[in-house]
Amino acid sequence: MIRYLVLVFSVFAFTLAVHAVAVDEKPLADPVQEARARALMKEFRCLVCQNQSIEDSNAELAQDLRMIVRERIALGDSSDNVRAYMVDRYGDWVLLRPPLKSSTYFLWGSPFLVVLIILLVVMRKRRSAAAVPQPLSDDETARLAQLLEDDT
Amino acid sequence: MIGEIGQFSLIVALAFALVGATLPHVGAHRGNIRLMALADRAVLAQFLMAVTAFAALTYAFVTSDFSVVNVAANSHSLKPMLYKISGVWGNHEGSLLFWVLILTLFGALVSWRGKNLPLRFRSRVLAVQSLLVVGFLSFILFTSNPFLRLDPAPLDGSGLNPLLQDPGLAFHPPMLYLGYVGLSIAFSFAVAALLEGEVTPLWARWVRPWALLAWTFLTGGIALGSWWAYYELGWGGWWFWDPVENASFMPWLAATALLHSAIVVEKRDALKSWTILLAIVAFSFSLLGTFLVRSGVITSVHAFATDPARGIFILGFLGLVIGGSMALYAWRAPKLVPGGLFGIVSRESGLVLNNIFLSTFAAVVLVGTLYPLFVEAAGAGQITVGPPFFEFAAMILMSPLIVALGFGPLLSWKRGKLSRAAQIAFPALVVALVAATVLVWKTSGGYVMTAFGFGLALWLLASVLLEIAGRIKLWQAPARALSRLTKSSRAQWGMSLAHGGLGIMLLGITISEAFTSEQLLVMAPGDTATVAGYDFKFDGVAPVAGPNYSAVRGFFEVSENGETMTTLMPEDRVYTNPVMNTTEAAIYPLLPGDLYAVVGEAAGAGRWSVRLYFKPLISGIWLGAIMMMIGGILSLSDRRLRIGMPAGKRAVVSVKQPLQSEGAV
Amino acid sequence: MQRFVPLIVVAVLVMLFLGMMLSDRNPNEIDSVLIGRPAPEFSLPSLAEGAAPLTTADLKTGEPVLVNFFASWCVPCRAEHENLMILAGKYRVPVIGIAYKNEADKARGFLTELGNPFSKTGLDLDGRVGIDWGVSGVPETFLIDGEGVIRYRHWGPIVGSSLEERLLPQLEALQ
Numbered sequence: 001m002i003r004y005l006v007l008v009f010s011v012f013a014f015t016l017a018v019h020a021v022a023v024d025e026k027p028l029a030d031p032v033q034e035a036r037a038r039a040l041m042k043e044f045r046c047l048v049c050q051n052q053s054i055e056d057s058n059a060e061l062a063q064d065l066r067m068i069v070r071e072r073i074a075l076g077d078s079s080d081n082v083r084a085y086m087v088d089r090y091g092d093w094v095l096l097r098p099p100l101k102s103s104t105y106f107l108w109g110s111p112f113l114v115v116l117i118i119l120l121v122v123m124r125k126r127r128s129a130a131a132v133p134q135p136l137s138d139d140e141t142a143r144l145a146q147l148l149e150d151d152t
Numbered sequence: 153m154i155g156e157i158g159q160f161s162l163i164v165a166l167a168f169a170l171v172g173a174t175l176p177h178v179g180a181h182r183g184n185i186r187l188m189a190l191a192d193r194a195v196l197a198q199f200l201m202a203v204t205a206f207a208a209l210t211y212a213f214v215t216s217d218f219s220v221v222n223v224a225a226n227s228h229s230l231k232p233m234l235y236k237i238s239g240v241w242g243n244h245e246g247s248l249l250f251w252v253l254i255l256t257l258f259g260a261l262v263s264w265r266g267k268n269l270p271l272r273f274r275s276r277v278l279a280v281q282s283l284l285v286v287g288f289l290s291f292i293l294f295t296s297n298p299f300l301r302l303d304p305a306p307l308d309g310s311g312l313n314p315l316l317q318d319p320g321l322a323f324h325p326p327m328l329y330l331g332y333v334g335l336s337i338a339f340s341f342a343v344a345a346l347l348e349g350e351v352t353p354l355w356a357r358w359v360r361p362w363a364l365l366a367w368t369f370l371t372g373g374i375a376l377g378s379w380w381a382y383y384e385l386g387w388g389g390w391w392f393w394d395p396v397e398n399a400s401f402m403p404w405l406a407a408t409a410l411l412h413s414a415i416v417v418e419k420r421d422a423l424k425s426w427t428i429l430l431a432i433v434a435f436s437f438s439l440l441g442t443f444l445v446r447s448g449v450i451t452s453v454h455a456f457a458t459d460p461a462r463g464i465f466i467l468g469f470l471g472l473v474i475g476g477s478m479a480l481y482a483w484r485a486p487k488l489v490p491g492g493l494f495g496i497v498s499r500e501s502g503l504v505l506n507n508i509f510l511s512t513f514a515a516v517v518l519v520g521t522l523y524p525l526f527v528e529a530a531g532a533g534q535i536t537v538g539p540p541f542f543e544f545a546a547m548i549l550m551s552p553l554i555v556a557l558g559f560g561p562l563l564s565w566k567r568g569k570l571s572r573a574a575q576i577a578f579p580a581l582v583v584a585l586v587a588a589t590v591l592v593w594k595t596s597g598g599y600v601m602t603a604f605g606f607g608l609a610l611w612l613l614a615s616v617l618l619e620i621a622g623r624i625k626l627w628q629a630p631a632r633a634l635s636r637l638t639k640s641s642r643a644q645w646g647m648s649l650a651h652g653g654l655g656i657m658l659l660g661i662t663i664s665e666a667f668t669s670e671q672l673l674v675m676a677p678g679d680t681a682t683v684a685g686y687d688f689k690f691d692g693v694a695p696v697a698g699p700n701y702s703a704v705r706g707f708f709e710v711s712e713n714g715e716t717m718t719t720l721m722p723e724d725r726v727y728t729n730p731v732m733n734t735t736e737a738a739i740y741p742l743l744p745g746d747l748y749a750v751v752g753e754a755a756g757a758g759r760w761s762v763r764l765y766f767k768p769l770i771s772g773i774w775l776g777a778i779m780m781m782i783g784g785i786l787s788l789s790d791r792r793l794r795i796g797m798p799a800g801k802r803a804v805v806s807v808k809q810p811l812q813s814e815g816a817v
Numbered sequence: 818m819q820r821f822v823p824l825i826v827v828a829v830l831v832m833l834f835l836g837m838m839l840s841d842r843n844p845n846e847i848d849s850v851l852i853g854r855p856a857p858e859f860s861l862p863s864l865a866e867g868a869a870p871l872t873t874a875d876l877k878t879g880e881p882v883l884v885n886f887f888a889s890w891c892v893p894c895r896a897e898h899e900n901l902m903i904l905a906g907k908y909r910v911p912v913i914g915i916a917y918k919n920e921a922d923k924a925r926g927f928l929t930e931l932g933n934p935f936s937k938t939g940l941d942l943d944g945r946v947g948i949d950w951g952v953s954g955v956p957e958t959f960l961i962d963g964e965g966v967i968r969y970r971h972w973g974p975i976v977g978s979s980l981e982e983r984l985l986p987q988l989e990a991l992q
Contacts, residue, residue, distance in 0.1 A: 027672075045536050047847060047953035051394045053538075056387050058752075060918070061953065064944055089951040091850035096538025098523075103532040107541065110519045111548045114512040121819060122504060429823060436827075448844060449837050463838050471831040478824040485820040522833070529833055534848050 028070050037073045040082055041066055045096050053096060155220050158208030159299040162249075165201035165256070166289040168194050172282030176275035177347075188275035195259035195278050198285055202256040206240075206249055209298050213240050219305035222246060222298045228311035228729045230700045238322035239312045244446065245298035247325065251442075252288045254333040259285070262337060262362075269358065276344035277337075284336055287469045295462045311729030314701065320380035328373030328400060332438035334366025335407060339435035342428045343477050346484040351424040353491075356417035359431065361788055363414065367407040368784030374400050375777035386735035386750045388668070388765050390773065393542040395450045398521045399441030405514035406434035412503045412510075419565060420500055421491025423507075428488065429481060430511070436474045437514070443470050450525065495567040502560030509553040516545045547601075554608045554658070557651060558615035562622065576622050580614035605662030612655035616648050646787030653779030660772020664745070671764045674755045684766035686747060687711050688720075693751065693760060701727040703736075706751030706760060710740065717742075720749040746770050849951050849959075849970035856884070856965050857949040861939030864916060864924055871939035875913065877965040881991040883912045884959040885935070886947055888919040889927035891955045897974035898931045904980075905934035910988065915939045917947045917955045958984070962991050 028034040041055035046062045054062040054069075065086075072082045086094045098104045106113075172194025179187025209222070213236050218224040226243040227236055235242075241250040259281040266274050292298070315321065341359045345351045377400070382390040391397065410430040416423045444450050447463035494500040520537045527535050558580060562573035588607030592600060621627065623644065624636035669684035677692035691707040703725040710717050720738035727734065740747040745768035752761040851857075860872045876882055885901060887894040904910045914935035916924035921940055928935070941947055950959065960969040969987040971979065 043540070045538060051392060051538075056389065061944070061948075064948060068948065087850075089850070089948060090953070091534060091848060091951075093534040093536050093847050096536055097540035098535045098537055103527050103530070104523075104535065107519060107523050107537065108544075111512065111516050111545045114515045114519075115508065115549070118508050118512055122508065425820075433823070443834070447834070447838065449834055450844065460838065464835075467831065467834055467838065471827070475824065475827050475831065478827050482820045482824050522830070525833060525837060528842075529836060 026070075028074055033073050034070075036079065037066075037070045040069050040073070040079055043083070043096055044069075044086055045094050047090060047094070154208050154211050155217070155299040155301065158205040158212075159297065161201040161204040161208070162289060162293055162299075165198050165205070165252075166286065166293060168197040168201065169282045169285040169289055172198065173279050173286050176279040176282075180272050180276055180279075180347075185271065188271050191275040191278035191282070192263045194282055195256065195263050198282065199256040199260040202249075202253045206253045209246060209249060210237065210240050212299075213237065216309065217305075218307070218309050219302055220298075221300040221302045224302055224306050224309045226312050227309040228700070229308055230729065231312060231317070232699055234319070234322055235312055235317045238316065238325075241325050241329075242312055242316045245292070245296045247329070248288065248292050248296055249298050250326065251329055251333060252285060252292065254329055255281070255285050255288060255336055258334060258337050258362075262340075266358070273344060273348060276347055277340045280340040280343045281336065284340070284473070287473065291462075291465055291469065295465050309729075311700075311727075313730070314725070314727035314732045314734050315384065317700075317727070318380060318384060320376055320384070324373055324376040324380060327369055327376055331366050331368075331370025331373050331407075332400075332403060332441065334362065334369055335403060335431075335435040335438050337362040338366065338407075338410060338431040339477070342431035343480065345428060346477075346480045349484055349487045351417065351428060351488050353418045353421050356414040356427065360411065360414045360418065363407060363410050363431070363434075364784055364788050367404070367411055368781050368788070370400070370404050370407060371777055371780050371784065374404060375774055375781075379774050382770075383737045383739055384734065386737055386752075387763060388670075388737070388748055388767060388770075390770075393520075393539045395521050396441070396445055398517050398542075399437070399444050402514050402517050402521075403434050403437035403441065405510050405517070406430055406437055409507045409510040409514070410434050412506045416494075416500050416503050419492075420494050422494065422500070423504070424488040424490060425481075425485040426507070428485070430507075432474070432477045432481060433511075433514075436477075437518075439470050439474065443467060444521075450521075492566075494565075497563065497570050498568045499560065499563045499565045501568075502556060502563055505556045506553065506560065509549050509556075513545065513549045513553075516549065517542065520545065551604070551608060554612050554654075557654070558611050561619045561647065561651070562615070576618055577615050580611050580618055583614045584608070584611035599666055602662055602666035605658060609655050609659040609662060612658065613652060616652045616655065620648055642786045642790040646783040646785075646790065648783070649786060650780045650783030653776040653783060655776070656772045656779060657776025660769045660774075660776060664767045664770035664773070667768050668770075669766045672761075673764075674759050674761050676757070676759045681764055683747075683764045684745075684768075685712060686717075686766060688749065688764050690760075690762065691719075692758075696723065698725065700729060701725045704751065706738075706749070706762065708738070708749050708762075708764070710747055718747070720747060722749045722751045724751050724753070741771050744768055843972070846972045847951075847953055849967070849972075851951055851959075851967045852970065854967060856959070856961055856967050857946070859939075859946045859949065861915065861941055861946060864914075864921060864928070864938035864940055868937075871913065871915070871937055873965060875937055876961045877963065878911070879963040881910065881963060881968075881988060882961050883910055883988075884915060884950075884961060885912055886915050886917045886941075886950070886952050886955050886957045887924075887927075888917050888955045889923040890919065893974035893976075894927075894956045895931065896976050897956055898934070900975045900980045901934040902932055904984075905936070908985075908988070911936040913937045913939070915941050915946065917941050917952065918944045960984070960987055960991070 028037055038055060042053045044054045044065065046052045046054045046057040046059060048059045048061050049057045054065045068085075069082055072085060077085070083095065092099055098107060100108055172191055175187050176191035176194075179185070179190065209220075211217075212220045212223050213227055214233070216223065216227060216229045216236070218227075222243060222245050223239075226246070227239045231239070240246045259278055262281070263274070263278055266277075269277070338359050341355065341362070345355055377397075378390040381392070382388060410427065413423050413427045413430055417427050443463075443466050446466055449463070520541050523537050524535055527533065558577055559570075559573050562576050563570075564572075584607040587610045588603040591603040591606050595602075620637075620640075623640060624633045626633045671681050671683050671688075673681060675681065675690040677690055680687050680689045682688070687710065689709040689711070691709055693704050693706045696703040696705045703723040705721050705723045708720040708722075710720060718740045720740055722738040723736040725734045725736060726732070735750055735752070738749045745766055748765040748767055750763040752763070755761050856873055856876050858873050860870050862870050876884070883904065901912055905912045912934050914928075914937075916938065918941070919927075920942070924938075924940065928938075939946070944952075947955075950957075956974050958971040958975060959967050960971075962968050968991060969984075971984055975984055
């Protein structure tokens with residue numbers, strides 16, 4: 001029961017595992033490699049604590065995966081290789097940045113697509129609105145009548 | 153006994169809501185004044201009943217009456233009083249009751265302040281509001297009764313989730329709910345206008361204060377939540393693009409768009425059907441949020457107890473309310489003929505542009521949030537849509553918005569001149585370009601995107617100042633500028649503050665994201681670590697006993713150039729009921745940024761794992777939000793827009809006519 | 818036409834949610850990407866003292882085998898243990914147990930206490946083999962065909978109806 005009672009209304013992410021402080025004792029000696037490893041860790045979704053990266057989580061599996069990321073970087077793997085390593089085991093699910101492929105074209109295109117659609121609608125509306133002649137107001141009608149009368 | 157009174161009140165409230173949701177429509181249809189007038193009494197009665205029920209539940213929590221299931225499951229006798237009270241809305245059933253309370257409160261407010269609305273229109277609005285109450289009350293009574301009894305009563309409760317035992321989180325939900333539910337008024341006004349088949353500039357004048365009120369609360373609720381995440385979750389993050397966070401962000405975006413488009417309706421009698429749609433969509437997003445949290449369709453760590461019956465019920469209600477109003481929209485929208493015209497270059501067009509980007513962003517956040525579900529339903533595997541996607545979308549869509557935002561307020565209404573606006577804004581452009589260039593140069597080209605964000609923020613801030621300067625003719629007639637400044641309307645101040653707040657927020661986000669310094673390490677007492685030029689000396693830890701937790705408190709003496717500034721005391725708490733671990737970060741805000749320390753678990757040999765940060769300008773995020781809220785409140789207090797509009801007699805007459813004479817449905 | 822767009826969007830979303838709620842999916846479950854692929858190579862020491870190490874070769878016996886990741890500290894593993902005994906006893910399926918992040922004597926104690934359904938065992942102390950198999954938590958059970966290819970993965974404990982409704986049909990399809 002408690003497992004389901006975890007949270008409520010709030011806007012924020014929490015799990016029971018979140019609250020330990022994720023600190024690894026052995027960062028990579030080379031600061032450039034360590035920075036690359038840290039950047040990569042932020043891209044992988046933690047498997048046991050939803051919607052967090054493995055960089056943020058102190059879950060044991062996240063620790064293990066951080067260790068693996070560091071090992072692979074130290075072995076000279078490229079960032080793409082490390083990504084492939086993770087996807088081989090856990091699928092695209094593990095990538096916080098969805099890869100560009102046929103199933104995600106719509107997703108990545110959506111910002112452009114939606115703007116385009118709304119723009120088109122607005123322009124069409126504008127044109128049709130402009131095309132409709134505005135009826136004369138009462139004042140204008142009166143004035144027109146006056147002018148016509150004056151003319152004759 | 154008290155519990156039974158609460159439950160009985162809910163049943164009576166449901167009866168009143170049923171009456172209020174039906175008869176006034178009949179009255180409006182037949183022109184029966186007495187039936188129409190019923191609406192006012194019905195919403196007042198609903199409100200009184202909801203207050204009684206809520207008071208009953210609060211009483212049960214305060215007195216720790218564990219014979220009520222809800223209290224037993226969510227409270228504990230040892231809990232501090234503040235959290236006994238906040239526990240009322242800290243669970244599924246109680247939060248729904250709170251939702252109903254606010255729903256009826258807003259109904260009663262409209263009835264009270266809206267005496268000058270045409271009777272027929274007011275009764276329609278209140279009847280729609282009552283219908284919403286019917287839905288939520290049925291949901292409570294049939295699936296989630298907060299007054300359910302437990303026999304025998306346990307000796308003590310199981311306690312509230314310790315994460316919720318925090319002052320920030322005690323007030324975050326009520327604030328957020330006031331925002332979510334406040335949007336119901338805009339919704340009811342929109343549906344009533346569709347039923348009547350007419351939207352007038354005065355309609356926008358009525359709706360706008362309510363939307364502004366809801367928006368202000370929503371802004372506050374979201375900001376409070378992110379502030380809480382910042383100091384409580386322990387790694388300095390404040391926004392995670394979690395589905396439930398997105399669920400609060402989408403209504404905010406829609407409400408922001410609504411605030412702006414309503415201005416165009418009011419000024420130019422245009423954008424009517426769009427504004428109606430936004431009012432419906434904004435509240436629909438609120439409903440979607442409650443559905444996502446309570447149905448278990450999406451994995452979010454925020455899950456309520458997931459019960460299929462509840463999920464189906466709320467989905468049915470959601471489909472009915474949103475689907476019904478959208479069908480009504482499809483049917484009635486063609487009747488909403490736009491009135492006035494405005495030039496392509498004009499303040500109105502600026503507001504249209506604002507709406508295009510805000511609503512696109514809301515739509516894209518929706519797509520991103522639900523996309524994993526679509527992919528899974530299509531059998532194309534499982535994917536995750538995480539922060540990188542949303543950040544990409546924010547950059548694509550918010551950058552043009554902010555560029556336009558700098559220009560918009562400089563354009564004249566109806567027919568503006570771009571050249572004139574550009575002339576005024578030119579210094580802002582220079583400031584932005586110079587600042588961005590300097591940043592790129594200083595960081596040897598390493599932070600191009602940061603420089604872009606930095607430039608945008610300064611562009612916005614500078615153009616807000618230039619707009620104020622232009623408004624008071626600071627350059628042309630400096631002598632009288634001060635008196636013009638004091639004569640600016642509160643609505644104008646509201647706008648400047650809200651826009652400036654966005655600029656400050658953007659500045660905070662950009663700079664703190666890029667230049668946060670951090671040290672994740674294991675420290676022994678006596679060790680010193682340097683973060684961004686500040687020396688953190690670790691003086692060890694001490695045990696601390698709280699009312700219902702025990703904690704380890706770490707001590708960090710922070711100094712700069714040998715000069716002691718403060719001692720940071722983060723805690724690692726273990727709560728007893730239920731057993732759970734939380735971190736309390738220690739934060740010391742300085743002008744250039746926040747010092748931030750977290751202490752974690754023991755790492756052996758007297759050493760502790762710690763995280764130390766310096767987060768430059770991060771307070772800008774919440775300072776910006778506070779400015780937006782103050783802007784909202786100022787606008788609300790503007791005479792022209794005060795709730796219960798309109799003031800002038802003439803205005804009432806001119807609107808009453810079309811609303812009452814025409815649109816029989 | 819435009820005016821119907823919002824209605825259509827709402828209808829599509831409601832259908833999507835309804836479909837998701839009526840299906841028996843678990844939103845927490847992460848699909849295995851190893852289905853249809855040969856089991857990852859590994860070699861692990863056996864829990865039984867003196868026994869030969871457990872390797873990928875042990876999975877290619879010509880008949881279907883189950884590989885169960887378990888741990889003595891895992892509560893759901895206790896719940897499913899009875900069903901593993903039934904699979905090994907009544908259905909005569911070879912079940913291989915891999916103790917995940919578990920000290921050898923604790924894992925042995927677990928099997929002594931509850932009975933040993935496993936024909937062979939392996940000890941994955943650092944959890945690396947588990948990660949290679951895409952395990953996100955224990956218990957997880959993999960169904961391997963005679964050629965050593967993973968055919969099905971059961972996520973979470975085999976309890977309630979899941980033995981008869983999920984695992985057995987998959988097993989029968991292979992036999």
